Amino acid sequence: MITRAQYSTAVAASEQTAAAGAQLLLLAGLAAAVGLGPAGWLTGAAFAAAMLALLASAQRRARVTALGPADLVTLARAVLVGGVTALVADRLGGAQPVAVFTTLASVALLLDAVDGQVARRTNTVSALGARFDMEVDAFLILVLSVQAAFTHGAWVLVIGAMRYGFVAAAWVLPWLRAALPPSRARKTVAALQGILLVAVCSGVLPTLAGTAVAAAALALLTWSFGRDVHWLWRAQSQSRRLNSTYSAPAITTIAAVDTMKPHHWS
Numbered sequence: 001m002i003t004r005a006q007y008s009t010a011v012a013a014s015e016q017t018a019a020a021g022a023q024l025l026l027l028a029g030l031a032a033a034v035g036l037g038p039a040g041w042l043t044g045a046a047f048a049a050a051m052l053a054l055l056a057s058a059q060r061r062a063r064v065t066a067l068g069p070a071d072l073v074t075l076a077r078a079v080l081v082g083g084v085t086a087l088v089a090d091r092l093g094g095a096q097p098v099a100v101f102t103t104l105a106s107v108a109l110l111l112d113a114v115d116g117q118v119a120r121r122t123n124t125v126s127a128l129g130a131r132f133d134m135e136v137d138a139f140l141i142l143v144l145s146v147q148a149a150f151t152h153g154a155w156v157l158v159i160g161a162m163r164y165g166f167v168a169a170a171w172v173l174p175w176l177r178a179a180l181p182p183s184r185a186r187k188t189v190a191a192l193q194g195i196l197l198v199a200v201c202s203g204v205l206p207t208l209a210g211t212a213v214a215a216a217a218l219a220l221l222t223w224s225f226g227r228d229v230h231w232l233w234r235a236q237s238q239s240r241r242l243n244s245t246y247s248a249p250a251i252t253t254i255a256a257v258d259t260m261k262p263h264h265w266s
Helices: 004-034 038-062 069-091 098-121 127-152 154-172 184-201 207-245
Strands: none
Touching: 004 038, 004 069, 004 098, 038 069, 038 127, 069 098, 069 127, 098 127, 098 184, 127 154, 127 184, 127 207, 154 184, 154 207, 184 207
């Protein structure tokens, strides 16, 4: 008789196997359709392996075996991001089919609006799902910024690197790890990053216009990050003042973070 734990483990293994198979099928389809080269194959396969390994590790830490319906949508989106990543890596060795790249990236962005709706309607919102969604978003923005940098210069890479720089800074400055209050402005700026970068990468804009759009995206993101860093700095400064005023540790209530997608990728 199969126990519940054994069944859950089998389901998790089948999800991982299906995702790996879907990634390989997508890479094979790209190879047949647009001639994906060895660099693309290797990068796409490495992305899938790393993504699935990190996801499995996160599931173990969260004690979650099977993914929820919204998480499966995010997993499908991650497979598309793997295809986008493979196309960008393949461009290093030659030309790239812009239409295919733009289509994959656009579908991945559209699905970003689906997984949150699915999570809320099925009442399966979770910290694991939120983090998984955020990481897929962040990596897609990084890959799009690499693609845009081919045409508009290395400065565009700052867009994709900013979130990872924030995370690195938080290791040195612990006050950056505090929860941020929900913000519609942060969500809007984060959503615009993918849309604007896809427009820049699509080739439909003249070079000068594309550069202007990328610059606008970077300006908005810099403003959003700067605004949040300033909020966090003020919060920790206030906490220090309270601690110095009272002998007992001050209890500071910080508004709960938007659990769907913290730190700008909303």
